[in-house]
Amino acid sequence: MSQNVTVLGAGSWGTALAMVLADNGHRVKLWARRNEQVDEINHKHTNNKYLPSVTLPKNLEATTSFEEAIEHGDALLISVPTSAMRETVASLVNINKSFPYVIHASKGIEPDSLLRVSEVMLDAGIDQVTNGIVCLSGPSHAEEVAKRQPTTVTVSSETYDDAKAAQDLFNNQHFRVYTNEDMVGVEFGGSLKNVIALAVGLAEGLGFGDNAKSAIMTRGLAEITRLGTHLGAKPLTFSGLSGLGDLIATCTSKHSRNWRAGYQLGRGKALETVLHEMGMVVEGVKTTRAMQQLADREGIEVPITSALYDVVFNHQQPESASEQLMGRLKKNEQEDFYPNVTD
Numbered sequence: 601m602s603q604n605v606t607v608l609g610a611g612s613w614g615t616a617l618a619m620v621l622a623d624n625g626h627r628v629k630l631w632a633r634r635n636e637q638v639d640e641i642n643h644k645h646t647n648n649k650y651l652p653s654v655t656l657p658k659n660l661e662a663t664t665s666f667e668e669a670i671e672h673g674d675a676l677l678i679s680v681p682t683s684a685m686r687e688t689v690a691s692l693v694n695i696n697k698s699f700p701y702v703i704h705a706s707k708g709i710e711p712d713s714l715l716r717v718s719e720v721m722l723d724a725g726i727d728q729v730t731n732g733i734v735c736l737s738g739p740s741h742a743e744e745v746a747k748r749q750p751t752t753v754t755v756s757s758e759t760y761d762d763a764k765a766a767q768d769l770f771n772n773q774h775f776r777v778y779t780n781e782d783m784v785g786v787e788f789g790g791s792l793k794n795v796i797a798l799a800v801g802l803a804e805g806l807g808f809g810d811n812a813k814s815a816i817m818t819r820g821l822a823e824i825t826r827l828g829t830h831l832g833a834k835p836l837t838f839s840g841l842s843g844l845g846d847l848i849a850t851c852t853s854k855h856s857r858n859w860r861a862g863y864q865l866g867r868g869k870a871l872e873t874v875l876h877e878m879g880m881v882v883e884g885v886k887t888t889r890a891m892q893q894l895a896d897r898e899g900i901e902v903p904i905t906s907a908l909y910d911v912v913f914n915h916q917q918p919e920s921a922s923e924q925l926m927g928r929l930k931k932n933e934q935e936d937f938y939p940n941v942t943d
């Protein structure tokens with residue numbers, strides 16, 4: 601059944617997901633902050649800064665009016681950077697409108713509060729607007745979704761009905777949507793893989809090869825699983841789409857902003873320059889801080905994240921961080937799961 605859908609956030613991911621919704625016959629209103637961008641979307645049917653060489657469907661309209669966008673929707677998707685989620689929800693609760701559920705597609709952990717995105721939304725008062733939050737995550741580069749290339753994602757919510765409704769809203773021939781009841785795991789998988797993608801990019805920027813890349817991906821997934829399960833996630837989720845699936849997509853793709861940022865750091869560029877030149881969000885930077893803070897709080901070892909943290913925030917030379925990682929105490933590969941096994 602065709603619905604009116606509002607999408608908050610007209611960056612690469614908000615626009616690509618709006619295209620999926622429009623392809624499914626929904627009437628989509630995309631909220632963007634800049635007049636020129638709204639004019640471009642409505643008149644030229646492009647959003648060139650974020651999705652070059654892509655033509656947008658005609659049933660996708662944009663507006664700069666937050667109120668108009670919210671009024672339009674029977675369903676609501678928020679796709680802004682994690683750092684913008686709090687203020688976006690705060691604006692939303694000022695408007696007298698409720699939704700059966702609200703979907704978010706952001707992948708980050710808020711530094712300092714150390715909240716997952718759905719927890720940030722709750723903290724900002726989303727319960728005044730809805731009783732249901734759905735998280736959409738998985739291996740899905742906007743550039744490929746916008747070209748209607750085969751993509752799979754997962755949606756997760758506290759209640760099956762909300763996840764199912766989101767699945768029905770988005771699923772189509774190019775965009776296959778699964779449900780998963782482990783929202784904690786889905787959110788941690790999608791967020792923490794960005795940290796590991798930065799580390800892989802950095803290693804490749806230093807000139808390291810496939811062996812190092814595989815090592816960081818595999819041991820990085822061990823860190824994600826160790827921290828995530830300690831905080832309530834189900835281990836199996838990390839071998840699914842929002843875990844291993846997204847780790848592969850992000851660590852091995854030229855599309856990934858996190859991988860590219862890491863690569864530039866490895867080539868010796870300063871963080872500020874890298875972020876400025878990217879012009880799009882690189883969630884892994886703030887999430888590296890958050891992941892390290894979470895690990896410190898919980899007493900969990902995350903050596904790759906810690907090494908990356910020191911390079912990004914403590915001016916450690918990447919080469920010496922790598923030497924430190926390789927020189928750590930000898931371990932059993934399975935020690936997280938079989939703590940009594942020793943070398």
Ligand SMILES: NC(=O)C1=CN([C@@H]2O[C@H](COP(=O)(O)OP(=O)(O)OC[C@H]3O[C@@H](n4cnc5c(N)ncnc54)[C@H](O)[C@@H]3O)[C@@H](O)[C@H]2O)C=CC1
Nearest residue numbers: 610611612613614679680681684706707740741742880881
């Ligand atoms: N691009 C992709 O392929 C994918 C991105 N994501 C996630 O989606 C989220 C959004 O990322 P992208 O769209 O890729 O980022 P982007 O950098 O392409 O676009 C971000 C958008 O958010 C807007 N924005 C920034 N600050 C804002 C604020 N304070 N209030 C309102 N809007 C604000 C920007 O104007 C821009 O339109 C991130 O958490 C990202 O990890 C998830 C899956 C795929």
Ligand SMILES: O=C(CO)COP(=O)(O)O
Nearest residue numbers: 738739740741856857858
């Ligand atoms: O989450 C993504 C793909 O699933 C996008 O990753 P980047 O933010 O690194 O581009």
